[in-house]
Amino acid sequence: MLIDGHGRTVNYLRISVTERCNFRCQYCMPEKPFSWVPKENLLTFEELFLFVKVAIDGGVTKIRLTGGEPLLREDLDKFIKMISDYKPDIDLALTTNAYLLPEAAQRLKDAGLKRLNISLDSLKADVAAKIAGKDVLPQVLKGIEKALEVGLKVKINMVPLKGINDGEILDILEYCKARNIKVRFIEYMENRHADQALKGMHGREILEKVKERHTIHALGREGASPSFNYALEDGTEFGLIDPHKHDFCESCNRIRLTAEGNLIPCLYFDEAMSIAESVKKGDIHGAANVLAQVLKDKPKENRWSEENPNEEKEISSRAFYETGG
Ligand SMILES: Nc1nc2c(ncn2[C@@H]2O[C@H](COP(=O)(O)OP(=O)(O)OP(=O)(O)O)[C@@H](O)[C@H]2O)c(=O)[nH]1
Ligand SMILES: C[S@@+](CC[C@H](N)C(=O)[O-])C[C@H]1O[C@@H](n2cnc3c(N)ncnc32)[C@H](O)[C@@H]1O
Ligand code: SF4
Numbered sequence: 001m002l003i004d005g006h007g008r009t010v011n012y013l014r015i016s017v018t019e020r021c022n023f024r025c026q027y028c029m030p031e032k033p034f035s036w037v038p039k040e041n042l043l044t045f046e047e048l049f050l051f052v053k054v055a056i057d058g059g060v061t062k063i064r065l066t067g068g069e070p071l072l073r074e075d076l077d078k079f080i081k082m083i084s085d086y087k088p089d090i091d092l093a094l095t096t097n098a099y100l101l102p103e104a105a106q107r108l109k110d111a112g113l114k115r116l117n118i119s120l121d122s123l124k125a126d127v128a129a130k131i132a133g134k135d136v137l138p139q140v141l142k143g144i145e146k147a148l149e150v151g152l153k154v155k156i157n158m159v160p161l162k163g164i165n166d167g168e169i170l171d172i173l174e175y176c177k178a179r180n181i182k183v184r185f186i187e188y189m190e191n192r193h194a195d196q197a198l199k200g201m202h203g204r205e206i207l208e209k210v211k212e213r214h215t216i217h218a219l220g221r222e223g224a225s226p227s228f229n230y231a232l233e234d235g236t237e238f239g240l241i242d243p244h245k246h247d248f249c250e251s252c253n254r255i256r257l258t259a260e261g262n263l264i265p266c267l268y269f270d271e272a273m274s275i276a277e278s279v280k281k282g283d284i285h286g287a288a289n290v291l292a293q294v295l296k297d298k299p300k301e302n303r304w305s306e307e308n309p310n311e312e313k314e315i316s317s318r319a320f321y322e323t324g325g
């Protein structure tokens with residue numbers, strides 16, 4: 001078992017396979033970064049897999065591939081198959097913007113992928129284009145339908161933003177309800193890479209919108225997930241991810257690995273330690289030692305603070321496109 005310095009069990013590894021993306025979401029990467037990590041600095045899938053084996057052997061039971069946009073990385077299905085063959089019962093999932101899913105979904109499923117979390121912020125083409133920086137909606141909707149058709153389990157992530165897509169919370173809920181998929185509304189997390197003019201919706205405001213049409217009751221948290229779940233009157237479930245509360249940090253079970261081999265103990269902070277040197281040498285013990293050190297130093301909680309008029313809001317300098325969210 002992997003236990004961190006605060007006694008929490010870590011069994012969830014999120015791997016960002018690329019920081020590149022085909023979208024420019026306002027809350028994540030409104031402009032192309034000044035420079036990408038050069039291709040030669042990326043770890044190969046064989047090198048990443050060496051660490052995956054260390055993590056699985058240590059006690060990781062859930063792996064999520066993310067990015068940037070993970071479907072931009074060539075041969076992703078081969079990496080999925082390597083992990084799935086090594087541990088067939090692993091909870092193996094992917095977070096994607098779905099743009100490339102229409103042609104990729106079947107391959108991902110065949111390779112052993114089990115679940116997909118898909119970002120869908122609007123059902124209006126012009127609003128989706130405003131958020132993502134290009135016309136994406138038709139392709140994203142096609143991607144969702146294809147994923148369902150091939151039998152992948154799907155969840156939807158929506159980030160409600162004031163004055164942009166805040167009027168669509170009920171529509172996205174209806175869209176998901178009709179397809180029997182769960183939506184999680186994510187509070188916008190302030191960070192230095194986002195468009196600084198954005199205003200996120202507070203979890204309380206999101207719930208108020210849902211209550212305009214539904215009666216809801218709280219179900220609670222699902223294990224160590226940051227999502228707090230609710231049910232509508234007919235049993236339809238949805239979730240709220242609210243990082244401005246720190247209660248889910250108490251049971252944090254995750255670490256993050258970037259495409260260049262930085263092992264990140266917490267989504268909020270800049271700290272990281274590299275496994276690149278070890279995995280490039282095939283040094284399993286070296287990689288395990290870096291993992292042990294990162295677990296030891298894992299922060300207790302993030303610093304996104306509750307709305308407090310007397311306090312300036314904390315802003316993370318971590319890029320979501322680098323950590324994979
Ligand atoms: N504050 C905080 N937010 C997180 C963390 N992990 C995920 N989130 C938020 O939740 C969003 C959705 O995460 P996903 O990539 O869908 O993964 P997940 O929520 O672990 O997915 P499930 O395995 O389906 O529960 C992320 O983009 C973040 O906004 C975390 O460790 N801390
Ligand atoms: C960084 S993206 C990577 C995977 C893929 N490109 C996607 O968009 O699903 C992962 C998740 O992070 C979320 N995200 C990005 N920036 C965020 C922010 N500032 N606040 C809250 N969630 C954010 C996105 O909505 C998405 O669900
Ligand atoms: S949220 Fe995902 S799709 Fe949007 S810019 Fe970031 S990495 Fe790309």
Ligand code: SF4
Pocket residue numbers: 226248249252253254265266267268299300301302
């Ligand atoms: S903010 Fe940091 S400590 Fe809290 S759940 Fe996320 S990774 Fe864990």
